[in-house]
Structures are given as C-alpha cells and as structure tokens.
Amino acid sequence: MAACQPPKKEIDYPPTDLSKNYLIPKPVKVIPTKTAFGLSKNTVIYTSQDDEQFKNVGAFLANKIKTKTGLDINVNSINENNPIAQIIYINQSDSINLKTPESYQLYIKKDSIFLNAKTAAGAFRGIQTLRQLIPEASNDTLTDHPLWLIPSGKIFDEPKFEYRGIMLDVARHFFTIEEVKKFLDILSYYKYNTLHLHLSDDQGWRIEIKSWPKLTQIGGQTEVGGGIGGFYTQEDYKELVSYAAERHITIIPEIDMPGHTNAASLSYSFLNGNGKIIKPYTGTRVGFSTFATQKDTVYAFLDDVIGEIASISPGPYFHIGGDESHVTKKKDYINFVEKVEKIVQKHGKRMIGWDEIVEGNIDSTSIAQHWNTTANALKASENNSKVILSPAIKAYLDMKYDSLSKHGLDWAGFIPVDVAYKWNPETYVEGLPKESILGIEAPLWSETISNIGELEYLAFPRAIGYAELGWSSSKNLDWEDYKKRLANQVPFLQRMSVKYYPTKSVDWED
Numbered sequence: 001m002a003a004c005q006p007p008k009k010e011i012d013y014p015p016t017d018l019s020k021n022y023l024i025p026k027p028v029k030v031i032p033t034k035t036a037f038g039l040s041k042n043t044v045i046y047t048s049q050d051d052e053q054f055k056n057v058g059a060f061l062a063n064k065i066k067t068k069t070g071l072d073i074n075v076n077s078i079n080e081n082n083p084i085a086q087i088i089y090i091n092q093s094d095s096i097n098l099k100t101p102e103s104y105q106l107y108i109k110k111d112s113i114f115l116n117a118k119t120a121a122g123a124f125r126g127i128q129t130l131r132q133l134i135p136e137a138s139n140d141t142l143t144d145h146p147l148w149l150i151p152s153g154k155i156f157d158e159p160k161f162e163y164r165g166i167m168l169d170v171a172r173h174f175f176t177i178e179e180v181k182k183f184l185d186i187l188s189y190y191k192y193n194t195l196h197l198h199l200s201d202d203q204g205w206r207i208e209i210k211s212w213p214k215l216t217q218i219g220g221q222t223e224v225g226g227g228i229g230g231f232y233t234q235e236d237y238k239e240l241v242s243y244a245a246e247r248h249i250t251i252i253p254e255i256d257m258p259g260h261t262n263a264a265s266l267s268y269s270f271l272n273g274n275g276k277i278i279k280p281y282t283g284t285r286v287g288f289s290t291f292a293t294q295k296d297t298v299y300a301f302l303d304d305v306i307g308e309i310a311s312i313s314p315g316p317y318f319h320i321g322g323d324e325s326h327v328t329k330k331k332d333y334i335n336f337v338e339k340v341e342k343i344v345q346k347h348g349k350r351m352i353g354w355d356e357i358v359e360g361n362i363d364s365t366s367i368a369q370h371w372n373t374t375a376n377a378l379k380a381s382e383n384n385s386k387v388i389l390s391p392a393i394k395a396y397l398d399m400k401y402d403s404l405s406k407h408g409l410d411w412a413g414f415i416p417v418d419v420a421y422k423w424n425p426e427t428y429v430e431g432l433p434k435e436s437i438l439g440i441e442a443p444l445w446s447e448t449i450s451n452i453g454e455l456e457y458l459a460f461p462r463a464i465g466y467a468e469l470g471w472s473s474s475k476n477l478d479w480e481d482y483k484k485r486l487a488n489q490v491p492f493l494q495r496m497s498v499k500y501y502p503t504k505s506v507d508w509e510d
C-alpha cells in the first residue's frame, strides 16, 4: 500500500540555530540540529497517561500556545478535522540523567518534540522553555497553513538551587488575589518555584484565623498611608495556594513575630509586650512592637494561628519572621524562637526565619533567611541549618533602581538592574559552603507600593535576573549575554501588560 502512495512531501525548513536562543533562565546545555519543528493546527500534545499532573501540564501548555499563537491544540485526543503532522509528547521518565525533580530534557525534531521529566514539576519547567522558544510570528509561506518554527535540537537542563523564590509583603499594603495571581503567572514563566507571603506586620494582619476573628476584623483594616487594608479569607488563601500549585509554585506563609506585631496586638491587647497603649499604625518605622513573650496565653494563641495556617498550606515550611525585634529582651527573644519552633514542628512544618533566629538554639531542620548579617548565615551553616540568600544590598526588590526611581526605599543602597544580576549567590557569603545554600529569594517589601503596576515597576525586570541566578549554573552567568536575552522579553512582558522599569542599561526591543 505504502509503495502506491506518492511520497510525502518533505518541507524544507529554513536553517535554524537553537544555540542562538533568548531563553531565561539560561539552560545548562543546548545542542542545535539546524532544522525546525513546525508548530501548527496539525500539532497535538500527548502526555504520560497514568499521571494526572502530567495531563495538567499538557493542558497548561495548550492554553499558553493558544494565547501566543491562536492555535487550538488538542491534548491527548485527535482533532478529526486536522491530520496529525507533529506531536509534542510530555513524558514521565525515570532516566538517571534527570537528577533533580525539576530536571528536564527536550528533544526537538522535525515531526516531534519529546519532553522528558521525572516529575510534573520538571515537565512544567520544561514547557516554560518550550513557550519561550515559540517565535512571535508564524511563517505563512512554507505550507497552506501557518507554522511557528521552533529551532530543532536538544536541551538538557536542571536548576542550580532547589529553592527559587520571591517574597511579597501584603501587610504594608494589601494586594488582591487577582494581583497575586498575575504575579504568579509571570514568575512561573521564569521557573520560580516559591512565593513567600509576608502576611502580617505592624500595619496589618492579612489572613483570616477562625479562632481569633478580630485579627482581620480589626488588624486587617489598616495599611501604610491610611488605606483600608484588606485580608484573605481562608478560602481566598486556598485559592492562591492551588493557583500556585498549578504552576508548581509553593506558597510559604509568614507570620512575623515577636516584633512587627502591632496589628495583632491592636486586635487582642493581651498579646502586647511593650507596655504601651496600642494604636493603629500606618507609618513605616520598624522595631517598636513585641509580643508578650513570657505569657503562656501568647503561645496558646500562636498554636491556633500556626495550626490553622499550616493546615491550609501544603508546602513544607512555615516562616516565623523573627526580624528586627528591637524591643524584645535578648533572652526573651531566644526563648520565644525556640518555643515557636516546637509549635511549627508540631504542625508538621519546618521553620524558616530571618537570619536573627540563629541567636536561638535552633534545630538543624530549620532554615535561616540571610538578609543582613553575614555572621548569622555562617552560624546557621555551622548548625547544619540551610540558608536562603536574600542579601538586602543585592536582592531587595524594594530598593530603588537609582535616585530617580518612582517607588522604593534606599536604606540598602540603589540596586540598578545590572547590579541586581552581577553577583554570585554561591560565593557571595565568604566561607558559606555551597551545600548550606537552599537557594535564593528576592523580597518585595511594600511600604512604597500599593497596586500591581507599582509592584511590577519594582519587581521587573530585576526578578527575571534573580530567576536566572537561582536556576542557571554560575559559569553561564554573564551580564552582556543576559542583557540581550532580557531585551527579547518585551513581547512577553507586553502581552502580559507588565509595567516593567525600562532601564537604559538594556537595549529594549520594541
């Protein structure tokens, strides 16, 4: 039969070079094979059948292809009107070459794309690479229907750090779930896997606690500058957790304590430990509030709060803050951290805290988030605790770019886009062994921003650079090379209506 049919006409694709890609984060290894995969209406996506999560990754990809190209791509089913010409196969593989849960391999050929990953998280990271490889414009001359030519070749990729995060302060100003979802959409495109939410501070308490309703009824109604504040109901929060989970991003909840607790003490005065009358606070000073760390009732309260939040937070961590407790006596602070660590563990989580928590005798499973004091990072590692790197002078998204910045603070200095990129997290803290580094996180404090546009101004483009610092191997980090790839992000940023800061140090493509 086959012999009787005319030979299938092979399309001659124009030569391509996969090594000249604009991928961010830069993959570990790229091998070009000079031809192309023609994404078209005749493409279908298939996924490993016995894993629901792989099917979801396939559906996610189809959805994003639709947004970028307008194509309706079937997932795990045949479109009767279209002959299948090319297949994208998202495959669960136990290959030993896939070393981490987020590792993936992409084999792009003329008629097929094979994406191999051990876990759905790896597959999800891999489809971000694929999305970035789809050109903006189709080729309409090679066949009777448009083709989006994806350069062929192989990509082997894996993250440098298992933890790649952003922190968003929803306490100083409140951000709605829609705003946080949009932020998650952008972060997931650059392979972030963690969003840490700073849910309480002096200026506001942002998550419903059913056993202590005044926290949001009173503490949730204020914010910096005198606005109305706001809070997430537990249903809202669960919606965010699951939206993040669809993007293989873990939400880490933070309740900051024993300092940064004015809003909590405003709601329940027995919590207050600084001996002063509590008033609503809408300014931007830090370090004046503290829990009454010697009262048993405070720990009973915290058991409820941590328990309720832990039960709706599937991730492994609970963040206790612990920073800038300037009016808590040192011995009380230490005692507090050690007691709260036990409560966190009782609710099945590992404790994270800002680097000051190492003043206590913390467990080696607890994690210190280094923001300010190098000695604290080193002490954590001597304790066999892991460290998250968020050094303020390099990684604070709330620092101004320069003196003309519309928003931001400058206590840790200006952080222009190139300075944010030009540091090596693996060697940044002298004497800190690589094995102690869990990953990096860029915090976005919100004293000076109150809506998504202002958030985007501070976060982008710097957060795109931190994504690369967290994922790509240090030997692949090069500002001159990165800034060309960054310039090429404009179509994506425009499609997402991201109000990024168009620094002059990059030749933006528009």
Ligand code: TNX
Pocket (backbone or CB within 6 Å): 286, 323, 324, 354, 371, 396, 398, 409, 445, 446, 447
């Ligand atoms: C320091 S960093 C803080 C926050 C502020 C931030 C402003 C840290 C653990 N504490 O309370 O919002 O500076 O940049």
